[in-house]
Amino acid sequence: SQQGEEDPQALSIQEGENATMNCSYKTSINNLQWYRQNSGRGLVHLILIRSNEREKHSGRLRVTLDTSKKSSSLLITASRAADTASYFCATDDTGGFKTIFGAGTRLFVKA
Amino acid sequence: NAGVTQTPKFRVLKTGQSMTLLCAQDMNHEYMYWYRQDPGMGLRLIHYSVGEGTTAKGEVPDGYNVSRLKKQNFLLGLESAAPSQTSVYFCASSYRPTGELFFGEGSRLTVL
Numbered sequence: 469s470q471q472g473e474e475d476p477q478a479l480s481i482q483e484g485e486n487a488t489m490n491c492s493y494k495t496s497i498n499n500l501q502w503y504r505q506n507s508g509r510g511l512v513h514l515i516l517i518r519s520n521e522r523e524k525h526s527g528r529l530r531v532t533l534d535t536s537k538k539s540s541s542l543l544i545t546a547s548r549a550a551d552t553a554s555y556f557c558a559t560d561d562t563g564g565f566k567t568i569f570g571a572g573t574r575l576f577v578k579a
Numbered sequence: 580n581a582g583v584t585q586t587p588k589f590r591v592l593k594t595g596q597s598m599t600l601l602c603a604q605d606m607n608h609e610y611m612y613w614y615r616q617d618p619g620m621g622l623r624l625i626h627y628s629v630g631e632g633t634t635a636k637g638e639v640p641d642g643y644n645v646s647r648l649k650k651q652n653f654l655l656g657l658e659s660a661a662p663s664q665t666s667v668y669f670c671a672s673s674y675r676p677t678g679e680l681f682f683g684e685g686s687r688l689t690v691l
Contacts, residue, residue, distance in 0.1 A: 498677060510583075510669060510682035511622075556621060560677035565610070565629055566637060567677050571621035 472500075472557040472570030480576045487544040489573040491557030492537075500533055501558045501567070502542050511556065514542075549579040581605050585670050585683035592660045592690045600655040600686050602670030610673045611653040612637075612680065613645060615666040622669065628653055629676065660690045 475490045491500070499518045503511040517524045517533045517540070524531045530543040544551055556572045583604045592598055602611065609630050614622040614637075624637030628647040642664060644656045653672075657664060667687050671680040 501679070503680075508685075510684045511671075511680070512682070513679045516679060558680075565635070565676045566624055566627060567612070567673075567680060568624065568638070569614070569622040571619060 472559050472568065474555070474557055474570045474573040476573060477571070478574040478576070480578065481547055483547060483549055483577055483579050485547055487547050487551070487575055487577070489542045489555050489557075489575070491540045491542070491570060493540075493557075493559045494538065495561075497535075497559045498564065499560060500531075500540050502529075502531060502540075503556045503558060503569075505554045505556065505572070507553070514555075544575075547575075547577045549577050551575060552577045583670055583672055583681050583683040585668075585686045587686060588684065589687050590689070592657075592688065594661060594690060596660050597656070597658050598660065598688075599657075600668055600670075600688075602653045602655070602672075602683060604651055604653075604670075604672040604681070606672060606674070606681065607650070608672035608674050608681070609650070610676055610678075611647065612671045612673075613643070613653065613655045614669045614671065615639065616669060616685075617666050625655065625668075657688075660688075662690045664688065665690045 472493045501516045502514040505511045528545045533540045554572045558569045612627040613625040626645040631650040634645045670683045
């Protein structure tokens with residue numbers, strides 16, 4: 469079963485707007501990661517946030533983590549057409565060796 | 580640095596045929612993973628390895644076998660392909676468990 473579930477499944481915005489994607493998970497984690505996948509390509513790591521962190525920034529990306537609610541959000545500010553991609557959250561399993569992915573959010577940024 | 584390389588990139592099989600997907604990484608990573616990606620399902624873990632000579636089952640291991648004879652290579656085998664195994668397969672590696680994953684570009688497999 470999948471650990472993380474993203475919301476919304478799909479998101480369409482105008483260039484320059486902010487995009488927010490949410491991820492909920494079921495069990496305790498050590499860390500949570502976000503990945504990006506362009507159509508037909510492999511996944512690329514964006515950011516990792518540890519369970520003892522609440523917020524992390526990387527360029528136009530801001531990730532928050534609320535372990536009490538078992539949820540995370542990814543904010544992309546000032547979106548560009550090139551941000552069009554699928555975004556996945558991923559969490560570690562309780563055994564600590566596996567990374568489990570959600571179904572992803574498809575983001576479409578209109579120029 | 581090539582990173583993670585998967586071969587072949589595309590393959591069409593008939594039901595019952597066998598094949599092997601090869602994953603090679605040049606980053607000296609201990610941990611390697613095989614995922615499959617189906618529409619609307621995200622990525623599901625098939626098998627993984629925590630080091631040379633080790634393998635372990637993931638979420639959906641049935642119908643697949645793996646081997647890690649060399650640290651840099653992780654092979655995924657289908658002994659008797661079924662249409663349900665039509666998917667895009669991704670290999671990934673990492674330098675520590677549940678750390679940043681480095682992905683290959685994927686292998687698209689169609690089983691007729």
